[in-house]
Amino acid sequence: MPVDIPKDLITELASAERVVVLTGAGVSAESGVPTFREAHTGLWSQYDPRELATPQAFARNPRLVWEWYEWRRSLIQNAKPNRAHYALVDLEQALPTFLLVTQNIDGLHWLAGSRDMIELHGNIARTKCFEEGHAVTWWAETDEIPPRCPYCGGPLRPDVVWFGEGISEQSLRTATDAAAACDLFVCIGTSAVVHPASQLPLIAKRMGARVIEINTEQTAISVMADWSILGKSGEILPHLVREVGFPTTAIDGAAQ
Numbered sequence: 001m002p003v004d005i006p007k008d009l010i011t012e013l014a015s016a017e018r019v020v021v022l023t024g025a026g027v028s029a030e031s032g033v034p035t036f037r038e039a040h041t042g043l044w045s046q047y048d049p050r051e052l053a054t055p056q057a058f059a060r061n062p063r064l065v066w067e068w069y070e071w072r073r074s075l076i077q078n079a080k081p082n083r084a085h086y087a088l089v090d091l092e093q094a095l096p097t098f099l100l101v102t103q104n105i106d107g108l109h110w111l112a113g114s115r116d117m118i119e120l121h122g123n124i125a126r127t128k129c130f131e132e133g134h135a136v137t138w139w140a141e142t143d144e145i146p147p148r149c150p151y152c153g154g155p156l157r158p159d160v161v162w163f164g165e166g167i168s169e170q171s172l173r174t175a176t177d178a179a180a181a182c183d184l185f186v187c188i189g190t191s192a193v194v195h196p197a198s199q200l201p202l203i204a205k206r207m208g209a210r211v212i213e214i215n216t217e218q219t220a221i222s223v224m225a226d227w228s229i230l231g232k233s234g235e236i237l238p239h240l241v242r243e244v245g246f247p248t249t250a251i252d253g254a255a256q
């Protein structure tokens with residue numbers, strides 16, 4: 001049974017002109033994609049990010065890092081968008097100005113149908129050259145792991161943003177400008193501890209926006225949020241879309 005959604009939140013969303021949504025790994029949890037920081041189940045409870053998600057780790061042991069991302073790719077390839085992903089498509093279609101900023105690299109928002117979106121931390125389905133950054137869609141299959149860049153011979157890596165690497169300047173500027181100009185900022189399924197994504201709700205709040213959080217737990221931003229709704233995003237979001245009276249997409253095949 002979904003939780004009660006406060007009436008003033010429903011009114012706020014129904015009349016919002018500019019909405020920015022920030023999503024994190026929790027949104028894909030109900031699709032079977034593991035989160036990062038949850039005790040016992042999060043990837044970082046089992047794997048050391050310093051050995052797998054930094055450019056230094058890749059330089060030290062490119063094979064280990066490549067194979068770990070191949071394993072993650074195979075998990076993600078089998079995942080389907082869930083009801084939270086589809087509810088965000090409904091919001092994009094119903095609201096006058098909407099931007100989805102996701103930290104997720106799994107491509108599930110795109111697969112669900114979101115289009116006004118920024119993938120801040122890249123996309124695991126894409127590959128690029130570690131040395132020169134060439135975007136690569138094809139490479140010669142040899143015994144070498146990781147494979148080599150067809151343009152310069154450098155090792156290939158996933159096109160995701162590792163710790164210590166910068167976010168694309170254009171994506172970050174678009175996300176920051178939208179956060180500063182929105183009237184409602186919605187943070188969903190993120191622990192909100194990773195910089196610079198974690199700054200976006202703070203920027204929005206400072207510029208006068210109201211902030212909604214939807215998460216199964218309290219997070220770093222719960223205290224500053226105007227509404228903090230505890231629960232699964234795949235349950236809360238469709239319920240919220242219905243309560244506001246926006247058209248909803250019934251997706252029977254969505255992951256629960």
Ligand code: BJW
Pocket residue numbers: 023024025026027029030035036037038042053103104105121160161162163164165166167188189190191192193194195196214215216217219231232233234
């Ligand atoms: C549900 C749910 C359900 C579960 N429904 N909810 C010291 C201070 C400040 C900053 C730094 C610092 N030292 C270093 C930094 C910079 C660093 C950083 O922020 N580190 C912090 C951890 C301290 N940031 C960077 O390096 C970034 N670059 C940068 O800042 O450049 C300039 C710079 C460089 C160096 C130093 C200083 C400045 C780049 C960050 C890149 C992050 N990359 C990763 C990996 C991507 C590739 C991959 O997937 O392998 O991105 S790390 C990982 O964390 C991934 C995620 O996108 C990101 C955020 O995680 P997220 O999505 O919030 O997941 P969780 O697991 O944390 O939370 C899930 C939430 O869902 C939980 O709250 C659950 O409760 C909830 N939930 N089920 C709703 N059903």
